[in-house]
Amino acid sequence: MATHKLLLLPGDGIGPEVMGEVQRLIDWINAQGIAKFETEQGLVGGSAYDAHKVSISEGDMDKAKAADAIIFGAVGGPKWDSVPYEVRPEAGLLRLRKDLGLFANLRPAVCYPALADASSLKREAVEGLDIMIVRELTGGVYFGEPKTITDLGNGQKRAIDTQVYDTYEIERIGRVAFDLARKRRNKVTSMEKRNVMKSGVLWNEVMTQVHAREYKDVTLEHQLADSGGMMLVKAPKQFDVIVTDNLFGDMLSDIAAMLTGSLGMLPSASLGEIDAKTRKRRSLFEPVHGSAPDIAGKGLANPIAMISSFGMALRYSFDMGTLADKVDAAIAAVLASGLRTADIKSEGTTAASTTQMGEAILKEL
């Protein structure tokens, strides 16, 4: 049996707690002899700053490059609000994404039936919701240069960020979206602001070309990102796969996640290009929720998004779709049994701590 190398980066806030439940799941898989995972730990975000005054150390970057997959918790918190910009907690995550070439961010927004009532939307609007947001993750305004603040004198400063996209970046994220749609409901909605942004014009043009050349069997629709956001709030079930740029993807995927009422439940995968020789790709898996410093260390955090992110790792990095399905089923079963962490509790359900939730899922498996 091949050994799979995992780098666990718990990060800050509730990161370590929810990562603990993944560690437990990994130990179980190893003990059962289902697969062989070798784990290493690293520091990222505020915890890396506290230890080394950086957002991620060169040593941990090397481990990340050597790993078969990275399992990432969450970063940030008020404690590090005034550290220098270059070493703020988020910088560690952004460096991982960029230096590992993790250009494809997959964010499923799924409404767990047991939780439909937790949504601020009407049940009929979100029940059965199952959207996949494909967000470009290594380009756009996140990384474009110049990115500067200049002192103009007279008390005036000028801040500049640059949105840059090249054809190949749009092509490859388009292919990821179209490939996913083929395994789903065969529809891709591309969102940009072509009426205002040149990058939107190019995005629209390239998506249309990739579709016409390679994916005629998939339905492609274009929407302006602002009206797309509206439609997401009004009638989210009309969407299957949404493909969009880094910044719009940041906004739209958060909104989609919130619609489901299941924010503490949603995983994400960030994938690199498939190596032509090894057929492998770099990958990082993280929950959509943040580090929630206010509840950190209290055993209150919901570990489901983190466990489900590890499920995505099984599916996308280790070709263990069957085991991933089992993890998903175990989560659904535990929810159906009425167990709830504080963020999703409602009348008539049973309260569970982070650990109790993790244990219950393991027991189901």
Added chain:
Amino acid sequence: MATHKLLLLPGDGIGPEVMGEVQRLIDWINAQGIAKFETEQGLVGGSAYDAHKVSISEGDMDKAKAADAIIFGAVGGPKWDSVPYEVRPEAGLLRLRKDLGLFANLRPAVCYPALADASSLKREAVEGLDIMIVRELTGGVYFGEPKTITDLGNGQKRAIDTQVYDTYEIERIGRVAFDLARKRRNKVTSMEKRNVMKSGVLWNEVMTQVHAREYKDVTLEHQLADSGGMMLVKAPKQFDVIVTDNLFGDMLSDIAAMLTGSLGMLPSASLGEIDAKTRKRRSLFEPVHGSAPDIAGKGLANPIAMISSFGMALRYSFDMGTLADKVDAAIAAVLASGLRTADIKSEGTTAASTTQMGEAILKEL
């Protein structure tokens, strides 16, 4: 009595129909001797392209500069999808905003009680909602240079958009937001992405300074634009005034509008700086909804957003707050009576055409 000069720019799609109802209201005000409005008409968007191959003519730009206020309908439609980029319908609107210096875009998101059920959100989440979104309108990625698509050869192109903000631009929009908050619930939430964008860092810094120097009596909160968008969907009533940049404002104000279930009802105002001598400011008023080409010319459009935008003109440009209140009350009364255009109809209400709705509001007055 002073004569007020209005430029009416109906634009495309349903623009001319809904503008017709404003014209009727103006005629009535003139006839009653309440005020003296002089109106001129101009072309913008697709209709300007059809007539002159531009998105707005120099003649109409001159009229816009000479007017005391501009009343704007809507632009765009599939008919002009392939006109050259520089003369696309939206370019006319963008030029008006930029050349007239209309930097402050006020977008109230109000949930009309009679329409709370039209929202995809639960009634309790939106009933009584009353947010004011203050969007910076002449800066950011909308106008920053370079804004280009370059051919790199080898089938590759590179698209660039530039987000630029100077201190003074953030200061002046901040002041608009704080001044409005003082007349409302005294709270401003500033949204940016300081964890990724340098413009977000400067935005945050300048808002904090303006607040500390001039508006200590107002509560200021900062939120990242992505989690701000989430909070808007989860619990919108926590907000009073939201101040944000051009692009985030575009997305967030559309989402806020959709939350209310009253998209066809929402007005907006775009204001320039107050002239130190004349105490006047340039201004443009337009509905938040678009040109809805699919229902254009059928008498189906809801004129309320357009009429309500004219109400904002009365309030912000002509100091006729009392008359503006009356217009708002007339709209509320007509809705309470059960009259509905197609976009907001529900069981037990009475169907009305564009004209019937306009007439009913006039009768209330």
